[in-house]
Amino acid sequence: MNGEFSLQQATAGLAPSGPLTALIKTSKGDLKCKLFDDKAPIAVANFVGLARGTRPFKDKGHWVTRPAYDGTTFHRVIKGFMVQGGDPQGTGRGEPGYIFKDELWGGKHDRAGLLCMANRGPDTNGMQFFITDAGAAHLDRSYTIFGECSPVSVVHAIANVAVDASDHPREAVTIDKVEITRGAGGASAAPGAVSGAAREPKAPPAPPPTPLKQ
Numbered sequence: 001m002n003g004e005f006s007l008q009q010a011t012a013g014l015a016p017s018g019p020l021t022a023l024i025k026t027s028k029g030d031l032k033c034k035l036f037d038d039k040a041p042i043a044v045a046n047f048v049g050l051a052r053g054t055r056p057f058k059d060k061g062h063w064v065t066r067p068a069y070d071g072t073t074f075h076r077v078i079k080g081f082m083v084q085g086g087d088p089q090g091t092g093r094g095e096p097g098y099i100f101k102d103e104l105w106g107g108k109h110d111r112a113g114l115l116c117m118a119n120r121g122p123d124t125n126g127m128q129f130f131i132t133d134a135g136a137a138h139l140d141r142s143y144t145i146f147g148e149c150s151p152v153s154v155v156h157a158i159a160n161v162a163v164d165a166s167d168h169p170r171e172a173v174t175i176d177k178v179e180i181t182r183g184a185g186g187a188s189a190a191p192g193a194v195s196g197a198a199r200e201p202k203a204p205p206a207p208p209p210t211p212l213k214q
Helices: 040-051 152-159
Strands: 020-026 029-035 058-060 062-064 072-078 080-084 112-117 131-132 143-149 174-182
Touching: 020 040, 029 040, 029 058, 029 152, 040 143, 040 174, 072 152, 080 152, 143 152
Parallel strands: none
Antiparallel strands: 020 029, 020 174, 029 143, 058 062, 072 080, 080 131, 112 131, 112 143
16 A cells, blocks of 8 residues: 545545644643644645544554554653654554655744654655654754644653653653544544544754654
């Protein structure tokens, strides 16, 4: 299966227009994320389809269709840099069985709260994502920014948990549910009602590590 999945497919059953929003409910609080479907439509379609359970992905060698992010964790956390999640295996090695291209629209990784795709190099986006905990200019031109989340105090709370030598949280930080809405009224549809029902950066001082290769 290739990485093609349209925004129209991803948003089937939602309000026909208006801003797209993801509510990421975590064990450290809720994050409301504005999705940049006008700037990164491929990444947004992928995230929305996975979150709503309408986009098939491969899990432990089998194709499945279910809300991909519900019940997962932030498996990699670096305070002052970013928090990474989106892997159902919780190891950072999970792959969805497809890849899709970067959308480098000129956005800058210049503040906390930016929602970005993790990758293993150019045009290798899958299902893992990260949220910046601070500005990280060395990520510019290498990672797709497809949304912005608030309040950043929740990002900071996740980033502040104790981690082991591999940046894996000692205390699990869970993503309990991701809800997608569209329009000012927040209209949403349950996944079953819809038809077709990375990794390594550190902030300076070392040479800026790269973030998120899956």
